[in-house]
Amino acid sequence: MIRAGRAEEGANLISPKNRFKLGGQGKESAMRLSRNSAFLTLVCLGLVLIACAAAGTAQFQAASSSDNWEEFLLTAEIVASRPIGEGVTKPWRLTLQKGDVKHDAAWKNVDETVENRGEWALDSWKSEIAAYRLDKLIGLNLVPPCVEREFAPPPSTRKRKGALSYWTESRMNYLKMQEEKIEFPPERAVDADRMKALVRLWDCLLANADRTQQNILLTADWRTILIDHSRAFQPDAVYAKQLIFGTNGMQKLEDGRPFLIRFVPRAVYDRILALDAKKIRDAVGDYLSDKQIKGIVARVALIRKEIEAMVAQDGESKVFY
Numbered sequence: 001m002i003r004a005g006r007a008e009e010g011a012n013l014i015s016p017k018n019r020f021k022l023g024g025q026g027k028e029s030a031m032r033l034s035r036n037s038a039f040l041t042l043v044c045l046g047l048v049l050i051a052c053a054a055a056g057t058a059q060f061q062a063a064s065s066s067d068n069w070e071e072f073l074l075t076a077e078i079v080a081s082r083p084i085g086e087g088v089t090k091p092w093r094l095t096l097q098k099g100d101v102k103h104d105a106a107w108k109n110v111d112e113t114v115e116n117r118g119e120w121a122l123d124s125w126k127s128e129i130a131a132y133r134l135d136k137l138i139g140l141n142l143v144p145p146c147v148e149r150e151f152a153p154p155p156s157t158r159k160r161k162g163a164l165s166y167w168t169e170s171r172m173n174y175l176k177m178q179e180e181k182i183e184f185p186p187e188r189a190v191d192a193d194r195m196k197a198l199v200r201l202w203d204c205l206l207a208n209a210d211r212t213q214q215n216i217l218l219t220a221d222w223r224t225i226l227i228d229h230s231r232a233f234q235p236d237a238v239y240a241k242q243l244i245f246g247t248n249g250m251q252k253l254e255d256g257r258p259f260l261i262r263f264v265p266r267a268v269y270d271r272i273l274a275l276d277a278k279k280i281r282d283a284v285g286d287y288l289s290d291k292q293i294k295g296i297v298a299r300v301a302l303i304r305k306e307i308e309a310m311v312a313q314d315g316e317s318k319v320f321y
Contacts, residue, residue, distance in 0.1 A: 092151065188222050207234040240295045261307070269320070
């Protein structure tokens with residue numbers, strides 16, 4: 001396992017005590033951008049990767065094109081497969097093809113309780129799908145399209161249910177930036193700080209205590225993509241009473257200071273506050289239990305309390321953008 005170096009509150013997204021797991025898309029996050037002409041055709045047909053710097057959110061895809069990719073993931077033929085390798089969830093990289101369109105996807109079917117930094121945690125492929133659907137519901141656009149699909153990992157011929165996620169083409173991840181001392185371009189510095197805070201807000205909502213710097217990907221134009229949510233939506237009662245980040249958050253810096261959320265996009269915040277059990281259930285279906293959904297609703301109230309305290313201390317103009 002690789003351990004991060006010392007973190008400053010404004011510089012890093014996660015606790016320096018957080019251990020980084022290998023594998024998954026983060027393992028190959030520096031892969032070359034696709035030159036496949038069919039992929040470019042799909043881009044022209046509607047897969048628009050929008051960089052919303054002014055809004056402070058880096059969108060993965062337009063809402064209309066995400067539905068196109070969902071359909072592709074569900075129906076395209078699996079023409080090749082190989083294990084990703086070192087991921088603790090033993091994911092597979094599948095190559096899909098439908099007509100002239102060819103693209104890769106990550107498949108995992110883990111569904112168990114595992115030890116995670118001295119505690120027991122739920123690790124489930126269902127959480128991957130729920131995270132994508134909740135991302136769509138609040139308009140975050142940071143999580144790649146993800147669907148349920150059966151696959152028989154060789155040499156087995158028995159098909160198993162799992163989560164199939166669009167394979168993200170990326171330039172690097174946060175761990176590579178830290179190890180190679182790569183800085184964001186000056187013109188993206190403000191957006192980068194806002195994005196780090198936004199990811200903290202997202203992980204608070206999801207009760208995702210397993211965020212690593214390897215599963216925060218960056219595209220060639222510095223957009224942020226979030227992968228690996230199988231350990232989100234932890235059902236333990238503590239996650240309904242305390243946020244992961246924030247003034248009283250679980251995660252702390254080495255000197256004991258809290259990881260603050262700091263900035264919030266007003267539009268996303270308002271959509272989070274509008275969440276209730278019915279809206280969440282309608283979005284995620286049966287991929288989350290009633291207890292997990294109640295946990296989300298409880299965390300919405302905790303997020304409101306955290307942000308209201310930030311506004312009372314610093315003023316709306318310092319908190320919202």
